[in-house]
Amino acid sequence: MPHLFTAARARPDPVKRIADPTVRRLSLYLRFLEEFEGAGRTTISSGELAQSGHTTPAQVRKDLSSFGSFGKRGLGYGTHDLVAHIRQILGLDRTWRLVVVGAGRMGSAIAQFPGFRDRGFHVVGIFDLDPRRIGQTLAGVTIADVCHLEADVQRLRADIAVLALPPAAAQSIATRLAQAGVHALLDFSTAPLTVPAGVTVRRMDLAMELEVLSFALTNR
Amino acid sequence: MPHLFTAARARPDPVKRIADPTVRRLSLYLRFLEEFEGAGRTTISSGELAQSGHTTPAQVRKDLSSFGSFGKRGLGYGTHDLVAHIRQILGLDRTWRLVVVGAGRMGSAIAQFPGFRDRGFHVVGIFDLDPRRIGQTLAGVTIADVCHLEADVQRLRADIAVLALPPAAAQSIATRLAQAGVHALLDFSTAPLTVPAGVTVRRMDLAMELEVLSFALTNR
């Protein structure tokens, strides 16, 4: 399900579809660039980036060139510059407000993970159904009753929701979130969700990945 | 990085590369089929399967046809039959022995998740570095010291390892596991791993998925 988009921030030229794999790689490149920048490197070539990311120099250059021309021929890319550009392309030059729905094992692990805040993803709300969980605090956020979900996510101005729910509950919660104006969902449950147009869903399906590994092992 | 394989279990015909997306969809189809089977349906058409999985009838048929001819024209696929076939294709007609390395928030959540055992993935070992964790028990398995990792995974006959480690530790543990004969890794850390040929790695990169969502939100 590819999606159209218009270029970020008044750049007139490249109104163009960006492939999903490109966006994922951009996210990867960003990490390496930050490492390189931290290590004091001021420039980096497509070849070096490619090596870090298990891809090819041509791929790196194609990926970047869909957004503009950030490198210097003969030299490579300025690490600091490129970090700034990719952050802007990915929309990481701001913070995003996250809610976690389902405070079980997985939901708790995610809500307590400090790495997200460091990258601009702030957990501003946690919801559950279970009276024993409601009222407890995780990483400074008090678990709220899911029955006021719509009002709460609007009050909290949530941008993104992480669903760590039993599969049976996921669809109904997804619909309620979409209704309440949350346009991005990260779903850990096993059933694919149906959502209104304009809402993006990403799935994290552990069981599927294990089955892919099983297939790989089975076929030598 | 596509990989070659030879057809599962002495079928002479289709020595052919199977696309990764095909394998993932097979895993999806299997879930729906199990639901349909549980609901008493004896046959199902490619159209119905497609609808459940957000894909097209042609895609479903192509996917299945890379492995053989399982349907009946005019009727569809026998649910029970197809479940059995897909299980066999994916290598799910046996149990797989899992170890979890890193018993922090994420590792604990995974080790304690009952859903895996139900699908044939048995957690047989958990490892950590932290003396406070070593000796504790999760879901009936005692956390062992990672220093005997190689000997332990061989003794436990582990097939698959889940890495829930700090990124800095992941590469070294992956290398040790590969050395010890574990040919399939599921990695939760953020750095892509380099492994010897013959070892399959799947990544679960939460941060990357959030950044893809950030991109989607940013570009309307």
Added chain:
DNA sequence: ACGAGTTTGTGAAATCCTTCACAATCTAGG
């Protein structure tokens, strides 16, 4: 200021994956 050496940016080619379209084959009903 110049030439040797690098590295980018990008059309074109190649590869990979999905969709189309239809003959082949089945069921069901009379």
Added chain:
DNA sequence: CCTAGATTGTGAAGGATTTCACAAACTCGT
């Protein structure tokens, strides 16, 4: 047994993504 209706299996077409290959543009040392 025959016909109407349904659905599979699959080559071929189409679309998407990756790789190739090379001119353009830069740096650096002299």
